Amino acid sequence: MEPQFIKGFIRVVKEQVALDNRVHIDGIGQFQKTHQTQTQKRLEDGSVVLMPPKDSIEFKPDISQENDDR
Amino acid sequence: MTIDRDELINLLVEKTGMNRVEVEKQLDELISRIMDAANRGKALEIKGFGLFYFDEGGELTFRASDQLDSEINFTHAGMEPIEVKPPKSAASTPPKELPVEKDEEDTLPVKKDDADKPVKQEDTADIDDVYGIGKTLASQSDDDDEESEQSEPFGKLFQEEPAEVKPEPKPKEKISKAGTAPAKKDGSDTEAKKKTAAKSRDPMSVIIVVVLAGVFLFAAYFVFTEFLDPPEQPEMSQQQDIELEDPPATAERDVTEATEPEEPQPDQVPAPENEPEPLNDPIDEVTTTDPYGLYGEIAETDGDVFTIVVHSLRDRDIAEQTADELRADGFRINVTERIVDGQTYFRVGIGQFPSISEAQQEATTLPDPYNNQNFIHRLQ
Numbered sequence: 001m002e003p004q005f006i007k008g009f010i011r012v013v014k015e016q017v018a019l020d021n022r023v024h025i026d027g028i029g030q031f032q033k034t035h036q037t038q039t040q041k042r043l044e045d046g047s048v049v050l051m052p053p054k055d056s057i058e059f060k061p062d063i064s065q066e067n068d069d070r
Numbered sequence: 071m072t073i074d075r076d077e078l079i080n081l082l083v084e085k086t087g088m089n090r091v092e093v094e095k096q097l098d099e100l101i102s103r104i105m106d107a108a109n110r111g112k113a114l115e116i117k118g119f120g121l122f123y124f125d126e127g128g129e130l131t132f133r134a135s136d137q138l139d140s141e142i143n144f145t146h147a148g149m150e151p152i153e154v155k156p157p158k159s160a161a162s163t164p165p166k167e168l169p170v171e172k173d174e175e176d177t178l179p180v181k182k183d184d185a186d187k188p189v190k191q192e193d194t195a196d197i198d199d200v201y202g203i204g205k206t207l208a209s210q211s212d213d214d215d216e217e218s219e220q221s222e223p224f225g226k227l228f229q230e231e232p233a234e235v236k237p238e239p240k241p242k243e244k245i246s247k248a249g250t251a252p253a254k255k256d257g258s259d260t261e262a263k264k265k266t267a268a269k270s271r272d273p274m275s276v277i278i279v280v281v282l283a284g285v286f287l288f289a290a291y292f293v294f295t296e297f298l299d300p301p302e303q304p305e306m307s308q309q310q311d312i313e314l315e316d317p318p319a320t321a322e323r324d325v326t327e328a329t330e331p332e333e334p335q336p337d338q339v340p341a342p343e344n345e346p347e348p349l350n351d352p353i354d355e356v357t358t359t360d361p362y363g364l365y366g367e368i369a370e371t372d373g374d375v376f377t378i379v380v381h382s383l384r385d386r387d388i389a390e391q392t393a394d395e396l397r398a399d400g401f402r403i404n405v406t407e408r409i410v411d412g413q414t415y416f417r418v419g420i421g422q423f424p425s426i427s428e429a430q431q432e433a434t435t436l437p438d439p440y441n442n443q444n445f446i447h448r449l450q
Contacts, residue, residue, distance in 0.1 A: 001096060001099060001100065001103070002086075002088070002092075002096055004086050004087075004088065005082070005086050005088060005092075005093065005096040005097075005100075006100075006116060007086075008082050008085035008086035008088075009082060009096075009097070009100065009116075009119075010116065010118055010119045010138075011085055012078065012081045012082055012085055013119070014138065014141055014142070016073050016081070017142060018141070018142055018144070020071075021071045021072065021073050022071070022072040022073065023072075023073045023078060024072055024073065024074050024075070024078075025075070025078065025097075025101065026075050026101070027101045027105070028101055028104060028105075028122075028130070029130060029132070030072075031132075033142060040154065041151075043157070045157035045158060046155075046157050046158035047153055047154075047155055047156055047157035047158075048153070048154040048155035049151040049152060049153050049154060050151060050152040050153075050154050051151050052146055052149030052150065052151065052152075053146050053149070054143055054146055054149075055142050055143045055144075055145060055146060056134070056139060056142060056143060057120075057134045057138060057139065057142045059131070059132030059134075061129050061130035061131070061132075062130075063105075063130055
């Protein structure tokens with residue numbers, strides 16, 4: 001594996017996901033961005049905190065071990 | 071928009087500068103390595119990107135590295151949780167416990183993270199660094215988790231967001247239910263404190279008011295009595311004279327009339343037989359040598375002598391002046407000095423009589439108001 005390719009792959013996926021594009025890799029799955037809205041949480045000590053919104057990367061696999069076993 | 075294989079290869083060609091064939095070959099190799107490692111029950115980490123592995127459910131799972139997470143979340147970078155309601159106890163749990171707590175509002179990514187944890191713990195020891203470009207995420211990811219939660223310097227950005235997203239209703243209800251109890255408790259505590267404070271103030275304020283009222287009344291009484299004292303003037307009403315006369319009369323009786331205090335005082339003494347008009351004919355009285363009677367001059371007598379006191383004044387001059395005025399009308403006037411309750415009074419008496427009853431009888435013949443406002447006084 002060429003390190004140059006790995007760096008390029010990471011860069012491309014990051015950029016495209018950040019642009020709200022879904023990156024689909026055949027045989028593996030799809031990368032996409034998800035947005036979590038602001039929420040409130042109650043902690044065990046009784047305090048309530050306001051959780052900020054968050055964008056994160058989500059991976060939806062195309063395959064699973066069960067399918068492979070079959 | 072979805073980037074498919076062809077488009078991805080084009081982008082990789084652009085970024086890497088490699089030819090298309092080489093990029094396709096590298097991409098296929100990457101896919102096969104990921105699958106191979108995952109099938110062997112191991113995880114493949116791409117440094118700076120993430121970790122591929124099969125989770126307990128047998129699904130191929132990707133866990134993004136912290137670096138990738140932060141780069142994807144750059145629009146909300148620096149936002150940190152804001153404490154809406156303080157903890158019940160003073161010792162609050164640090165916010166880093168947030169991910170541990172399971173909440174209904176958690177969305178898919180969070181659940182994914184939760185699901186990842188046990189796998190990570192199991193597999194980190196066996197991470198297969200296939201490409202030699204990564205290292206285990208075990209220590210790195212743990213450190214990064216703590217760092218990302220603790221060091222979020224852009225709190226202001228988060229403060230601008232609240233209008234954007236509303237909290238879900240369920241947690242809100244939960245929070246309100248859980249939050250109302252202590253809030254009410256605090257409120258009731260403060261109310262109770264206020265009540266107790268008010269109760270504790272009440273007796274003090276009452277005492278202060280009572281003391282002030284007492285001082286005020288005493289001052290008012292003092293001022294009032296000071297204003298009442300001067301009216302011992304000749305122009306003062308007869309009623310005032312009588313009021314002043316009453317105590318001396320009783321006091322005097324204690325001292326001077328001890329011998330005959332039982333003598334009844336007729337309320338209404340019938341008018342005597344036609345007395346000579348005193349004012350019209352004073353000269354006749356003066357010429358008579360009778361030492362008793364309303365008119366004439368004071369004469370020396372033997373035995374008891376009583377007089378009808380019509381004025382009792384504190385000022386000698388005023389008493390003398392009043393006596394002269396009455397004397398001018400022909401009355402037999404005497405002015406005597408008496409000390410009653412430590413105060414000196416000058417009594418202006420009319421006539422002299424051998425007995426109290428005779429004096430009382432003659433008093434009824436005096437002109438108004440003397441006929442009603444007088445008392446009998448023993449001269450000797």
